Amino acid sequence: EIVLTQSPATLSLSPGERATLSCGASQSVSSSYLAWYQQKPGLAPRLLIYDASSRATGIPDRFSGSGSGTDFTLTISRLEPEDFAVYYCQQYGSSLTFGGGTKVEIK
Amino acid sequence: QVQLVQSGAEVKKPGASVKVSCKASGYTFTSYGISWVRQAPGQGLEWMGWISAYNGNTNYAQKLQGRVTMTTDTSTSTAYMELRSLRSDDTAVYYCARDRLEWSSFQTNFDYWGQGTLVTVSS
Numbered sequence: 581e582i583v584l585t586q587s588p589a590t591l592s593l594s595p596g597e598r599a600t601l602s603c604g605a606s607q608s609v610s611s612s613y614l615a616w617y618q619q620k621p622g623l624a625p626r627l628l629i630y631d632a633s634s635r636a637t638g639i640p641d642r643f644s645g646s647g648s649g650t651d652f653t654l655t656i657s658r659l660e661p662e663d664f665a666v667y668y669c670q671q672y673g674s675s676l677t678f679g680g681g682t683k684v685e686i687k
Numbered sequence: 688q689v690q691l692v693q694s695g696a697e698v699k700k701p702g703a704s705v706k707v708s709c710k711a712s713g714y715t716f717t718s719y720g721i722s723w724v725r726q727a728p729g730q731g732l733e734w735m736g737w738i739s740a741y742n743g744n745t746n747y748a749q750k751l752q753g754r755v756t757m758t759t760d761t762s763t764s765t766a767y768m769e770l771r772s773l774r775s776d777d778t779a780v781y782y783c784a785r786d787r788l789e790w791s792s793f794q795t796n797f798d799y800w801g802q803g804t805l806v807t808v809s810s
Contacts, residue, residue, distance in 0.1 A: 624784075624800035625782075627796060636787075668732055681732075
C-alpha cells in the first residue's frame, strides 16, 4: 500500500499570502495519479486537482498542482478567506489511499 | 444537477450491522462507479471500497474484507454499503462518492460526494 505523508500538518497564513502544501509518497505514484481535495468543517470533500496538475471543473486558477513520482505540491497563489480549510491528497495509481491532511488556518 | 443523497444518522451497538444508502440523481447511474469513504471524528479520510454500478463488480479495502458489502439497485439508482460486526472504532461519518470519469476502474478520483452519514457505535 502506498502511504502518503502530508506536510506541514498545519499552515498558519494570512489572506493574500501564498500557500504551499506537500504530499510525499512511500513509492512512486504511477502516471501521476494524484488528486487534491479541500474539506471544510461539517462538509464533504471537494475535488480540486486530479492527475497531479489538472484543475477540476469550477476550481479557480489560484489553485495549482505539480509534481510526479513521489513528491507532489498543491499551491494556492493568493489565499482568499474561503480557502482556509483542510486539504487532502489521494493517490489512485496503486489501489487507493489518502494522506493525513494539512490544515490551512488563519494567522 | 448531480446529487448523491445519503440516509440518516444511525446508532448501533457493538457487534451489530449497519446499512447506509446513497441515492443518485442527475446522471446515468450505471455509467459511473461509486466509492465509500469514511472519516472518524477529527481524523482523515479512509477509502473503504468501490462498486461498479454497471455490473456490480466490487473492490474492497483489505482491512475491511469480510465485514463490508457494497451493492446497488439500478431500478432506484441507489448504492448501499453494509458494515457488519461493528466496533467502537467504526464510529465515523460515511460518505459515498462518484467516480469522476465514466467506465472507470476503482482506481479513480471523485467529483461528487454525498452529504455524509454519521454512524455511532456505542454500548
